[in-house]
Amino acid sequence: MISPMTDTPPAAPHATPRMKPWIAQIRAYIPGRSAGADGRELIKLSANENPLGCSPLATDVLQQSRATALYPDPDSGALRERLGQIHGIDPALIVCGTGSGELLNCAVQAFAGRDDTGTGNSGPDEIIFSRYAFSLYPLLAHKVGAKAVLAPDSDYAASVDALLDAVTPRTRVMLLDNPNNPTGTYLPHAEVERLHAGLPGDVLLVLDQAYAEYLPGEDAARALMMAAQHQNVLVTRTFSKIFGLAGERIGWATGAPGLIDALNRLRGPFNVSASGQVAALAALGDQAFLDRSRQHNSLERDRFATAIATLGNRGIRALPSEANFLLVLFDGELDAATALDGLAHKGYAVRHLPGQGLANGLRITVGKREDMEAIAAAITEMADSANPPA
Ligand SMILES: Cc1ncc(COP(=O)(O)O)c(C=O)c1O
Numbered sequence: 001m002i003s004p005m006t007d008t009p010p011a012a013p014h015a016t017p018r019m020k021p022w023i024a025q026i027r028a029y030i031p032g033r034s035a036g037a038d039g040r041e042l043i044k045l046s047a048n049e050n051p052l053g054c055s056p057l058a059t060d061v062l063q064q065s066r067a068t069a070l071y072p073d074p075d076s077g078a079l080r081e082r083l084g085q086i087h088g089i090d091p092a093l094i095v096c097g098t099g100s101g102e103l104l105n106c107a108v109q110a111f112a113g114r115d116d117t118g119t120g121n122s123g124p125d126e127i128i129f130s131r132y133a134f135s136l137y138p139l140l141a142h143k144v145g146a147k148a149v150l151a152p153d154s155d156y157a158a159s160v161d162a163l164l165d166a167v168t169p170r171t172r173v174m175l176l177d178n179p180n181n182p183t184g185t186y187l188p189h190a191e192v193e194r195l196h197a198g199l200p201g202d203v204l205l206v207l208d209q210a211y212a213e214y215l216p217g218e219d220a221a222r223a224l225m226m227a228a229q230h231q232n233v234l235v236t237r238t239f240s241k242i243f244g245l246a247g248e249r250i251g252w253a254t255g256a257p258g259l260i261d262a263l264n265r266l267r268g269p270f271n272v273s274a275s276g277q278v279a280a281l282a283a284l285g286d287q288a289f290l291d292r293s294r295q296h297n298s299l300e301r302d303r304f305a306t307a308i309a310t311l312g313n314r315g316i317r318a319l320p321s322e323a324n325f326l327l328v329l330f331d332g333e334l335d336a337a338t339a340l341d342g343l344a345h346k347g348y349a350v351r352h353l354p355g356q357g358l359a360n361g362l363r364i365t366v367g368k369r370e371d372m373e374a375i376a377a378a379i380t381e382m383a384d385s386a387n388p389p390a
Pocket of ligand 1: 047100101177
């Protein structure tokens with residue numbers, strides 16, 4: 001027997017813990033930055049946060065909420081109840097998470113991995129998403145040892161045909177962020193229905209609706225309806241975007257009982273903080289703030305898109321967006337890296353995603369009017385100097 005005090009177990013020479021190979025291939029998520037290379041603080045339009053902040057009702061409860069020695073409600077009961085009332089969903093079919101990111105993570109972990117058939121047909125399961133989908137997705141696949149399969153895009157947007165073509169017997173999960181981050185593009189509900197109809201029933205379709213509240217019309221509600229009607233559709237939503245509560249880390253998901261059961265097994269036991277639960281509840285009670293945020297977003301997004309459209313002859317264009325950001329593509333003399341530096345010089349942090357194959361693009365969150373005007377003017381000025389009149 002080895003005594004912990006006196007004997008050391010034999011160790012291989014120079015042995016160190018070895019990371020699993022599928023973990024070693026993970027490239028850690030790179031968050032949007034808020035400072036320049038010189039450490040100077042910039043106006044942050046790099047993480048799709050709400051430039052209007054959050055509801056004053058949420059600010060009030062956050063100011064009143066005191067640090068407490070007691071754990072929060074482990075099931076976020078009151079919040080699930082309220083979400084259920086608002087969206088007409090049985091609260092038992094709602095699960096809250098530390099942001100929707102935790103729930104996406106749990107969904108992938110529950111339904112995909114290295115092999116679950118036990119048939120000797122071992123190897124990684126496959127998780128499909130569109131070529132320019134959310135940059136977290138490859139990381140989620142690699143975490144569980146699954147293979148990330150990128151379906152070709154259609155002018156940067158998700159293509160239903162390409163997504164369906166990518167399905168194989170090893171496919172376990174398909175992730176669709178709709179609207180799509182970082183492109184802002186959107187698949188109308190009929191296309192989402194067509195995608196679902198073409199999928200085998202044992203493939204989980206995750207509709208990641210982090211930007212659902214920005215959508216006009218009934219499409220967000222229709223996605224929730226799909227989750228209620230099918231055994232293999234999970235919808236995730238968040239308080240990080242239009243609700244302006246990214247710092248509190250609150251998300252939720254809904255789907256069939258078997259899906260919610262899986263997420264509940266995997267999520268953290270006290271995953272939503274006490275302050276997050278009360279802030280989210282308060283935010284749900286402020287329709288005026290949501291309306292104001294939505295109106296601000298669509299007005300300033302359209303104004304900015306119109307300004308960028310004048311630069312088409314310089315090889316600069318913005319993709320159509322249904323979210324609270326736009327992807328501006330620089331395919332002319334002015335390149336995205338130069339524009340990124342120029343905007344930082346003017347005091348703005350926006351998102352460059354070369355690691356995602358988007359070296360030519362900058363994702364710019366819709367901010368306050370004066371900031372969007374200053375950014376459009378700065379890009380125009382840089383484009384002018386890169387393309388001096390003949
Ligand atoms: C498409 C998409 N899904 C999910 C998330 C995760 O958000 P959170 O974990 O803050 O809810 C984000 C955040 O940027 C996102 O863009």
